[in-house]
Amino acid sequence: MTTAYNPSVICPILIGRTAELAAFHLLIDQVKSGRGQVALLCGEAGVGKSRLVVETKTYAASQGFLLLQGNCFQADRAFPYAPFLDLLRSCFSSSSPLTRHNDLTSFAQEFSRFLPDVAPLLPEHTPLVVPSSLDPEQEQRRLFALLLHFFTRAATHQPLLFIVEDLHWSDESSLELLLFLARGCRHLPILFVLTYRSDEVSPELRHSLAEFDREHLAQDFSLQRLARADVDAMLQAIFAMHQAVHTGLLESIYQLTEGNPFFIEEVLKSLIATGEITSREGVWERTLLFGTHKRHSSIPRSVQDAVYQRTKQLSARARQVLTLAAVAGRRFDFTILQQVMHADASHMLALMKELVEAQFVVEEAADQFAFRHALTRQAVYSELLAGERRAWHRTIAETIEQSSSLSSVLDDQLVDLAYHFYEAGVWSKAAEYGQRAGERALILYAPRAAIEHLTRALGALSHLDGTPPATVLRARGQAYETIGEFEQARADYEHALSIAQQTQDSIMEWQSLLDMGFLWAGRDYAQAGQWFRRSLDLAQALADPKLHARSLNRVGNWLVNTGRAADSLHAHQEALALFELLHDTQGMAETFDLLGMANGIYGDRVNAV
Template sequence: MLGSVETRSVSPVFVGRAGELTALTEALSRATAGEPQALLIGGEAGVGKTRLIEEFTGTARDRGAVVALGGCVELGADGLPFAPFSTALRALRRRLPDELTAAADGQHGELARLLPELGDPGGHDPADEDSTARLFELTVRLLERLAADRTIVLVLEDLHWADTSTRHLLTYLLRTLRRGRIVVVASYRADDIHRRHPLRPLLAELDRLRTIRRIELPRFTRTEVHRQLTGILAAEPDPGLVEEVFERSDGNAFFVEELVVSHEAGCAPGQLSDSLRDLLLVRVEALPEDAQRIVRIAAEGGSTVEYGLLAAVARLTEDELIEALRAAVGANILLAVPDGDGYRFRHSLVREAVSDDLLPGERSRLNRRYAEALQADPALVRADERATRLATYWYHAHDPAEALPAVLRASVATRKRHAHAEQLRLLERAMELWDEAPAEVRA
């Protein structure tokens, strides 16, 4: 059963990305004509970078190009040096054994530092700057020779995990590649590139090179999510399912797939599968303790939580709060609202996972603290949101005595704004609370 669910979770239909795929195929055409091309593809985790690259490399193979893929290893600067280049060159050696041997003629020993299959690296000192510069030069010349008579697509994935040596070699390649029928495509996770990430200065440097095109993948629109669901289910999806999946996934293609898995596995509406919840919480659990605490508090505050309200509920010193927020923002879990003084989750599904991970007593306690802070200082939130948010906090605090009058006041406020659907929802909550509320509150 799990096998069939996994198969259905990936759409056989390539959705959206028409402009991005066109840019890649046009670059392939220019490279085939003898003009080397370089493209950087960025986007958050799960947005569809790999699927776009797979679609492009399939087209490239159909046109007779030789595709070599290499990926960075998640070990950072202490990991495997030149890992994506070594993997890609190994793929080229399998596809073009004689041609690569001929192109490397006379430099096997030095190039063996990237591709050990070529022989013994010999006595070259890896710390020797001249030796490293020569290795870079030989690598570029090797690729140019291989691409003289055929089109080569060199794909380097996950640059956010690249070691220093890989970044230096990539920079050298993109700056000095001048001839050959070659396309270099590199991808990275934009949400992993925090302010001090070592890839950030490289991206800024490459942005200044007019020979490099940078492609940023946005999330899917509602229409594209509908098309993705149609492909996954092999049938027209229910409009309610489309709306729910789009709202919860925020248009992230991977999350759409995982939410379909949850739906197919029988999870109740609003629930996440265990695998998706665990995946979403990995980055949160890597934060310092105070930052994790702030993330948990923010998850119960609403889609956006004002700084003052967050400070009142967190009860940390100002310095501790700022440091915790800086860690959460630096990890791309929270975002500072550009036109206000609040914070929101980068992705609503992460907020949902954090909220679901709270203990029952913990969740009600946090909502009580939000309600008490807002009652003590109503100016902490905008006036047009105050009644509804107070009602929501008291409702989730499981305090019928406070929640019932707050919900009724909020229903009056929404009626004045002609928000009848929201008023109906609040009145339904009032009916739910009615029997549990004390008699003096119902009077």
């Protein structure tokens, strides 16, 4: 292990940002007096958003604020509520002051109903609750209301600084939830600080930002790169020098990094490590020219190069761990890596320590590490050949799979498994986990995440022989329907229908006919009626009384809405009789509802009541 990284290349003081910091202090003071605020902080990767957040946290803490933080990571785009899980984790950790308030701990149980991943965080390790069968939209509304209530209560004890970092990687449900909370907290002592990369705004984030704008909910802050004088100040602070840095050095660092603080630190680390800059009589200067390495990537060559040079300083084993970690993700699990490396815990810890000391990674929790910066991960990842990446993705996926086979697979593991098996080209597994992750996202009312998973699942299936299962297409059709993508939903439902017919899966065929009916109901009611009738014909041909009754109810409801109340009553009564024979109380209840509606419209008040 080398110790050539000294001096520490993290800038010890905050450079510039005086105006932004003053603005944040003002916001904190306003929030303290009960006026909720939202600050949206944007800028390119590495420009210093998180650093400013850290400074803001320090001031807020000195003003008696409780700090809550959730971070988004790249893999989270398709993981419903990821930053909130992150945030709730800190709320329910034993050191959190929130756990001292009895009125708040009772919420924990409720959360676990909606977010099963929260359950293991609870003090008593309550067993997982099966997700309820309520309509997902209702579930979502309840969850939102519950969280608003929770934070409202928390804010009665202490003002809150509520941070969510890197929203460009957020899933859509979290964005909606943030918007909802921001609306509901205007008169509470809560300051939301939300950061994102201005050059990586996803369509979902763009939509949320427009909403914040439209409702005048937030103040925008945009961080720019440091000016030449600031870069000078930064170099001086890093080298703890009193005289100015040699102009040639300042100039070349400034040119290479264009004032992006992360690039500055990375390039400096590399230059010191390779001896390309040295201290001569107390003045640091550049002695050699940069070496160049040809590599494809969207990251600046300077950073790619800087990271590459630094990895060369690591021990071989530590470099291997770093590479593996880059394949595993921005945030990675110690135990999984340890298993893949076949290393014992103490050896592995020593290797992680080497990586932490070399400032590649940070420790996030007992078993969790993360790259200090996404750019570093990207740089390491792009050093790998395609074949190497595939092989490592496969090893990681199989290791996660083995480690989770004992207990049930958690949501975030599903997402990881789908991702790694896909990148590994193990199509059957990628399809299986992609489908499960997609279905889970549907339950959590995250249709865009669901579409992403299911599309990848279908992509994986297309590499395999045979027709894709109709269930996957149906699920994606539902997700498209939820976000109002009529044509896409129709294409999926029709595809599901034709597969069901091909494979003689009559139940799925019947289900697809109903799906088409419901889909058309929002566009062309006459078409909807035809699909419902087709489902009725099929149910009759199958002589299945339950399907028959359900189709009768659909047709009945269609009839009442098209002004044929008498025919409608007839259909519902026939359905009721079938459900009664089956002792199907849920079916009966539904039919009574529909009958009530039909009777009401028919003018038969007595029957309706």
